[in-house]
Amino acid sequence: MAPTGKHRETILTAAVSLFRRRGYSGTGLAEILSESGAPKGSLYHYFPGGKTEIGAAAVSAAGGQVTRTLKALAEAHDTPEALLRAYAAQLAAWMEQSQWRSGCPIATVLLETAPQEDRITKAGADAFSEWTRVFEDAMIQSSVPPERARSLARLAIATIEGSLILSRVERSSDPILSSAETVAELIASARGR
C-alpha cells in the first residue's frame, strides 16, 4: 500500500484522540486539523464525506485498537475472568492517567450520533461485536457453555461501558474495578470452577 499521503494517518489519530475527550459535536474540524498539522484540503481529500466520514473512520480505528488490545490480553491470560480483570486494570490506569478525561474511545461519539448516522453506527456495532467475540471465545475455550458465554460476554462489555461513565463522574477507578470484579467472579463460577 505504502505511498498513501502522509496526512491521512495523522488526521485520523488526532480525530480519535479528540473525539474521545470532547465527543463528536464538541470537536471541530479546525481542531483536528491544527492538532494533526494537516490543511483543510487534505481532510476533504481523504474524507470526502466530511465530518461524518471522519467520525466513522475514527470509531472504526479506535474499535480496532481495542480489539487488538483485547486479543493480546486474551493470549496472555488463560481464563476469561483474568482477561476481564486485566483489561479493567488497564482501563483504570488509563483513566487515572488522563484524570478521567479519556474514557471509552467510541462511547461518547456513538451516544451522540447513533442510530441516526448510519456509517458511524455501523462502525460502532462492528467494534462492539468484535470485542464481544474476544470474550466469548475466551469463555468457550474455558468450557463455558456457548449460550452462556455469549450472554456473559455481552454483559462484560455492557458493564465496562457503563462503569466507564460512572468512573468519569466520580473521578475514581472504583466503579470499573468493582464491577469488573463482580462480573469476573460470575464468569469464574460459570465455567464451573
Added chain:
Amino acid sequence: MAPTGKHRETILTAAVSLFRRRGYSGTGLAEILSESGAPKGSLYHYFPGGKTEIGAAAVSAAGGQVTRTLKALAEAHDTPEALLRAYAAQLAAWMEQSQWRSGCPIATVLLETAPQEDRITKAGADAFSEWTRVFEDAMIQSSVPPERARSLARLAIATIEGSLILSRVERSSDPILSSAETVAELIASARGR
C-alpha cells in the same frame, strides 16, 4: 412556591429532551429556546450561568425523574431482581418507541462534560448515587448482605448504562433485556433464594 415565571419549567423540559437526543454540544440554545417558546432573555434570567447551568439543571431534573420512577417500581415489586427486570422492560419499551434515539437522559451529557464541568459532574454523581441507593435498599430489604448489596447495585446501574449504549448502536432492545436478566439472576442468587 407558585408564582415563578412560566418559562423556567418549559426551558428545562425542552433542555432535558434535547440533551437526551442530541447531547450537550449538539444542542444549541436557540433550539432549546424555539422548542420551549421562551425568548433568550428569560433563559439568561433563570439560568445566569448560561449553558453550563442549564446542563446541570437538566441532568439534575432528569436524574430526579429516574429516581422517582425507580422508587415507584421498587414499591410495586417485592424483590430487587423484579425491580431490575421491570425497569429494564420499561427502558426497552421507551427505546423502541423513540426508535433508539432517546437513551439514558444523562449519560451523553455526562460523557461530553464530565469531569471538566464541575456543576454538571456533581449533578450526575448525585443522580447515579440516588439510583444506586434505590437498588441497594431493595436488596438489603431482601436480606442481601449490605456489602454485597452495594456492589451489586453499582453493577446494576453500570450494566443498564452500558447496555443502553449497545442498544442504540444495534437498534435493538436485546442488550438491555439480556444483560438485565443476567444481573437479575445474579441478584436472586445473592439473596440466597
Added chain:
DNA sequence: CAAAATATATACAGACTGGTCTATATTAAT
C-alpha cells in the same frame, strides 16, 4: 518528458454558536 492522477494548501462563504445588552412589561412591596 508530458499528461494525469494524487495530494497539499488556503481563502472564503453562509449559517449558527453562546453570550451580552438594552428596553419593556408585569408583579410585589411600601
Added chain:
DNA sequence: ATTAATATAGACCAGTCTGTATATATTTTG
C-alpha cells in the same frame, strides 16, 4: 401611587461551525 424586583422580549456581537472553491505541488503513468 411609587419604587423596586421580577420577568419577558429580541436585537446584536464576535467568534466558530462545516463545507466549497480554486490554486499549487507532488507523484505516478504513458
